Amino acid sequence: MSEQHTASARHTHRSRVRILVPTGMLGGGFPPETITRGIELGADAIAVDAGSTDSGPFYLGTGQAKTAAAQVEHDLRVLLCAAVKASIPLLVGSCGTSGTDSGVDWIAGMARRIAAEEHLAFTLARIYSEQSADDLVAALTDDRIRPLAPARPLTEATLKSCSHIVGLMGHEPISAALRSGADVVLAGRATDTALVAAIALDRGLPAGPTWHGAKTVECGGLCTTNPIAGGVLLEIDDTGFTVTPLDTSAACTPRTIAAHMLYENANPFELREPPGTLDTSDATYRALDSRVVRVEGSVFESAETYTIKLEGSALVGYETITVAGIRDPAVLSNIEAWTEFLTTLIADRVSTALGVAGDTYDFDVSRYGYDAVLGALEPEHSSHEIGILFRVRAGDQATATAIAKVANPLLLHLPLPGAQSMPSFAFPFSPAEIERGPAYEFVLNHTVAPATPTSMFRTEITTIDHA
């Protein structure tokens, strides 16, 4: 077959897919007309992210969601009804903020309720991504786990300290669910790009534009000039991808599109996904008109080893906090000396009054209005008012609160060293102590080489019929 014949045949049979991304976070809301518009523009699927690590380790630690149930259910209702009516799939990733099994079940419960209330019928796939520490210990023994900078090599103890561990699934489990006939896919923890990649790669579209397009739209309208106006429609085809904002007043520009590779990414050109690395260094960004951008030239390089990134959150203690307001000008002008005096006395009294060993607890005194946010990096040091946030962490809640109570008279009355009279600082409420409960930290920054791309994830398919 001649080259020309092949090229024209390819052009005639050019394939493409259009994916509607309504918002960067399920529960974040979107104008309903942007969904109508996306469907009118020919969306072949709706994909939306429902999680992130950005809000901290508590959500993975406890399996609880950050987003308000009512807001999530509201968004899900609009999307589910639109998808079923248009006979296109709906994919939700990283359910319940951290993508734990309970997060998937949480959204699945909402989907079932909505189906009953709205008389919908669809095939539902739930894909679970939690990992057992024992399985990962076996992988560790097999030398299949690697640290990502700046993490150090993993230990069995760290794995076992986690209250929940998830693997970030790539596109394969999601593709498999779609091929099994799923209309609605609720995935546990997945890479930001996996949902879109599953739809596009399944249709044989090229990897470079697929992964780059997926990354560009994963935060919905954040790649447009008006991030709160609504999401986007991504079209991926044989030679590149195009992004169109769903709100008619918003625009995608070459700069807003190119800039999104920088968002929350340590490297602006390369993004590692389970099967390999996206490289956008030679990508070109072209405005097709004042609102629509075309990107070509993204490439994807398959890795030698397919890897799944792990996230794990471990209980590290229990915390209690106290807030006190300082307006006294004399103390404010010597706040460093005051804080040092406070810190020394608290440590002394905890040791003598409670007998708690210094290495079994820790506390933090931060000075809002002075240097709480930037600490030692803060260049400005003038303030007419400082809010002291005292935060203590100990092995159990009772000890944390006992330490806060020992600190209380000092937070209330501590004068500057050598001062003649005793001040009383401004407490906002009684009791002064607030028990924060269990505290968690992210302790895994590692990848594991699985047996297959789907072996770490479990899929359940159910038929829902309330039509």
Add this chain to the structure above:
Amino acid sequence: MPEVTLGEIADLIRAKNAGPFWITLDVFLDAEHYEAVDRTEVLTPDTVGRLYNVDPDTVRIFRVPTVSAIKISFPRPASQGSLHDHDMHGGQQEVPLAGLAIPRPEGRDP
């Protein structure tokens, strides 16, 4: 030598977590200021190490000419959400970078 701060000449400087273990900062400039900052060679791992009290060997700096931006990434000094972390989302860390003095490009107003 006449100086301006990076914050005075940049269109936008933003900071954010890049996952739980890294902070990433983006400096968006116009094309002329991007070239000028590049020529001054002021933005180095040592400078960033000093500004943020981090090991210069861990600092990564990228030039992104397509959007006239410079990206700076380094491991989070305090683990996200830890007792001594006061910025869960890493979103307020651009201030030291914005205050960095840049020799004023010759013949230009700030």
